[in-house]
Amino acid sequence: MTRMLSPNTESIGLMNEVSEAKPKAESPQTNPSGPLETAIHTENLCAWYGDFQALHSISIDIPKNHVTAFIGPSGCGKSTLLRWFNRMNDTVISAKATGTVRLNDLDLLSKDTDTVDLRRRVGIVFQKANPFPKSIYDNVAFGPRLHMKLRRSELDDLVEWSLRKAAVWDEVKDRLNGSALGLSGGQQQRLCIARAIAVGPEVLLMDEPCSALDPASTLAIENLIFELRKQYTIIIVTHNMQQASRSSDKTAFFFDGRLIEFEDTERVFTMPKNKQTEDYVRGKFG
Numbered sequence: 001m002t003r004m005l006s007p008n009t010e011s012i013g014l015m016n017e018v019s020e021a022k023p024k025a026e027s028p029q030t031n032p033s034g035p036l037e038t039a040i041h042t043e044n045l046c047a048w049y050g051d052f053q054a055l056h057s058i059s060i061d062i063p064k065n066h067v068t069a070f071i072g073p074s075g076c077g078k079s080t081l082l083r084w085f086n087r088m089n090d091t092v093i094s095a096k097a098t099g100t101v102r103l104n105d106l107d108l109l110s111k112d113t114d115t116v117d118l119r120r121r122v123g124i125v126f127q128k129a130n131p132f133p134k135s136i137y138d139n140v141a142f143g144p145r146l147h148m149k150l151r152r153s154e155l156d157d158l159v160e161w162s163l164r165k166a167a168v169w170d171e172v173k174d175r176l177n178g179s180a181l182g183l184s185g186g187q188q189q190r191l192c193i194a195r196a197i198a199v200g201p202e203v204l205l206m207d208e209p210c211s212a213l214d215p216a217s218t219l220a221i222e223n224l225i226f227e228l229r230k231q232y233t234i235i236i237v238t239h240n241m242q243q244a245s246r247s248s249d250k251t252a253f254f255f256d257g258r259l260i261e262f263e264d265t266e267r268v269f270t271m272p273k274n275k276q277t278e279d280y281v282r283g284k285f286g
């Protein structure tokens with residue numbers, strides 16, 4: 001497992017990502033002169049749980065290779081929106097949605113959308129780390145084994161690449177066959193990030209990924225998010241205003257199922273346009 005990645009590794013999709021280990025750009029385009037490229041586009045997205053409407057006419061363009069933070073008080077619909085981006089809401093029988101959600105040309109609300117492939121393209125990391133009760137190696141290799149036909153040496157390379165990318169390699173490289181459940185909470189969360197990126201997603205959804213972590217692990221994940229945005233589109237749901245302002249490029253503020261404001265993060269935290277946004281980011285409610 002000490003070999004470096006071979007630049008001409010055989011590939012399907014994902015392995016292109018592996019051989020392209022170098023970031024596409026040194027830093028994302030935070031002050032663009034032109035419009036940003038869109039990764040996920042929604043238009044008039046409305047969502048319900050039974051009769052309860054959780055999202056009202058959400059229209060938003062999530063920019064590619066940027067970090068977008070979703071903020072807002074508890075119950076305002078942040079996770080619901082996030083979960084429509086990879087159809088996690090399919091597991092909730094009462095959940096339904098109307099409107100448009102697109103990942104490039106893929107219609108995410110269509111019944112014909114292959115959700116297994118979608119979840120490879122749009123990965124998710126949850127609030128509480130959820131490693132499989134398997135070895136560290138098998139956790140990361142799980143998705144690639146499902147989606148790709150790789151030789152053992154290629155899989156080894158990919159596991160190493162993913163763990164390095166998730167900034168946890170040095171801590172686990174001598175115990176790859178040990179149980180993932182033996183890692184600390186912060187290490188488990190980085191392992192889950194490695195597992196998510198091992199299948200070459202375009203978008204990484206993070207639903208309060210640091211809320212169960214101590215300050216040092218939180219900082220490690222925030223630094224990681226900052227690094228990963230060079231290659232992935234990241235959306236992070238957070239209640240931590242410092243985290244949103246530190247680690248995101250764009251911030252969307254939601255209230256009562258509605259998108260109230262979506263702007264550059266610096267602007268949202270210094271000169272919000274909306275009074276509700278201002279009150280929320282200043283901690284007056286929520």
Ligand SMILES: Nc1ncnc2c1ncn2[C@@H]1O[C@H](COP(=O)(O)OP(=O)(O)OP(=O)(O)O)[C@@H](O)[C@H]1O
Pocket residue numbers: 049052054072073074075076077078079080081092094
């Ligand atoms: N499975 C479900 N069944 C019924 N109602 C739900 C379900 N999941 C969420 N809701 C409701 O939808 C609304 C939006 O919930 P959601 O979890 O999206 O909010 P949130 O902004 O992510 O909240 P939090 O910050 O507390 O996680 C809430 O009123 C919630 O009670």
